[in-house]
Amino acid sequence: MDKDLKLIKRIINKNDKECANELISKYYKEIYIYVYKQVSDKETSLDLTQEIFISVLKSIHNFDKDKSSFRTWLYKISTNKVVDYYRSKNYKYSKMIESIEDKEITSKDDFVINLEYKEDVNKIQSVVNKLDTQYQEIFRLKIFLESTFSEISKILQVPESTVKTKYYSMIKVVKREFNNI
Numbered sequence: 001m002d003k004d005l006k007l008i009k010r011i012i013n014k015n016d017k018e019c020a021n022e023l024i025s026k027y028y029k030e031i032y033i034y035v036y037k038q039v040s041d042k043e044t045s046l047d048l049t050q051e052i053f054i055s056v057l058k059s060i061h062n063f064d065k066d067k068s069s070f071r072t073w074l075y076k077i078s079t080n081k082v083v084d085y086y087r088s089k090n091y092k093y094s095k096m097i098e099s100i101e102d103k104e105i106t107s108k109d110d111f112v113i114n115l116e117y118k119e120d121v122n123k124i125q126s127v128v129n130k131l132d133t134q135y136q137e138i139f140r141l142k143i144f145l146e147s148t149f150s151e152i153s154k155i156l157q158v159p160e161s162t163v164k165t166k167y168y169s170m171i172k173v174v175k176r177e178f179n180n181i
Contacts (some may be wrong), residue, residue, distance in 0.1 A: 004070040127177040
């Protein structure tokens, strides 16, 4: 039995807080980075990461080692939390682009490129956020976690061919919508 499974078993059977802390500590930075790549805001990333681990501990009794590894299960929960965040009122009303006054301008060209890049990322995020949940999950796992189709298939528990089909059809939609924005 691997270390994660031993920790999970102790958390479920004995409500062992030390094991819970050890499990969280092992994955915290990795999950925070995954979330940060998607929301680009430190405070929001910290909040979401905390929410993810609270959800993990609340639902750890639902983890099934026969269906996936703990890490895979953790990324599924993380991806769902990010999707939920982008659907929330909090996101819809928050300011996504830093004000120009807050930007440190090193050179005009760097600033323009940086601003254009950020605007492009926001446009893409805006298109993706309107898609079905499973399309969003595939996009986030592929782009931000840099998962392979096989890994995404395991995380979402769908055939790899389905993941590929949905990914490529989503890319077409994103390109089309991006050009129309």
